[in-house]
Amino acid sequence: xxxxxxxxxxxxxxxxxxxxxxxxxxxxxxxxxxxxxxxxxxxxxxxxxxxxxxxxxxxxxxxxxxxxxxxxxxxxxxxxxxxxxxxxxxxxxxxxxxxxxxxxxxxxxxxxxxxxxxxxxxxxxxxxxxxxxxxxxxxxxxxxxxxxxxxxxxxxxxxxxxxxxxxxxxxxxxxxxxxxxxxxxxxxxxxxxxxxxxxxxxxxxxxxxxxxxxxxxxxxxxxxxxxxxxxxxxxxxxxxxxxxxxxxxxxxxxxx
Numbered sequence: 001x002x003x004x005x006x007x008x009x010x011x012x013x014x015x016x017x018x019x020x021x022x023x024x025x026x027x028x029x030x031x032x033x034x035x036x037x038x039x040x041x042x043x044x045x046x047x048x049x050x051x052x053x054x055x056x057x058x059x060x061x062x063x064x065x066x067x068x069x070x071x072x073x074x075x076x077x078x079x080x081x082x083x084x085x086x087x088x089x090x091x092x093x094x095x096x097x098x099x100x101x102x103x104x105x106x107x108x109x110x111x112x113x114x115x116x117x118x119x120x121x122x123x124x125x126x127x128x129x130x131x132x133x134x135x136x137x138x139x140x141x142x143x144x145x146x147x148x149x150x151x152x153x154x155x156x157x158x159x160x161x162x163x164x165x166x167x168x169x170x171x172x173x174x175x176x177x178x179x180x181x182x183x184x185x186x187x188x189x190x191x192x193x194x195x196x197x198x199x200x201x202x203x204x205x206x207x208x209x210x211x212x213x214x215x216x217x218x219x220x221x222x223x224x225x226x227x228x229x230x231x232x233x234x235x236x237x238x239x240x241x242x243x244x245x246x247x248x249x250x251x252x253x254x255x256x
Contacts, residue, residue: 001037004037006019034052047060110128115241118130141240149227162204166227174216
């Protein structure tokens with residue numbers, strides 16, 4: 001720590017040019033200088049206290065018209081304090097966020113519902129409303145239901161203890177096998193009793209005859225139709241807060 005000396009009169013004028021370190025210069029008398037103790041020379045606006053100086057507070061700078069209050073500041077007990085965000089809103093110094101309103105001098109916050117695709121705050125009614133058009137809601141509902149259908153097609157249906165997926169590529173492959181087998185039988189290359197290995201998944205294979213493939217296909221048609229029936233039932237009203245669990249539950253209840 002060092003002791004820095006300054007010309008007292010210059011300090012009164014706001015100048016902070018250091019005239020000596022640790023010792024008063026020979027051309028100055030003791031009552032003509034003031035000091036500051038620190039690691040570095042004084043920097044800032046000086047306030048004189050007896051024979052020492054210190055940094056002016058923000059309030060002191062405000063009194064000298066050096067500092068101007070910011071929008072979020074106020075004066076209390078000779079101090080410059082900052083409003084909290086809530087206080088700024090109560091004082092109407094900054095706008096309220098969507099979902100906020102003032103009642104009985106209190107800031108009330110309301111969260112939007114997950115039921116809305118585009119939550120929109122109605123300032124006058126103080127409620128959240130749907131900001132998406134009916135066309136937009138229908139489009140979103142169609143997207144959700146399509147996603148759930150694809151999940152069910154991925155899960156597949158039970159056939160003779162096997163789980164057969166009903167994705168578009170699975171149906172196409174089944175159609176191709178039936179068509180090829182039918183042709184081979186007509187050409188007398190195969191017979192009705194000829195079996196073909198059919199892989200339901202990587203760990204489940206079975207030998208199927210043409211009749212088995214037709215039955216597998218019919219079961220798939222029935223399954224796909226049931227899925228579409230569930231989709232149609234949800235489309236009876238416009239709603240986007242549909243969960244897959246809800247979709248699956250309705251599908252299972254329609255089967256029972």
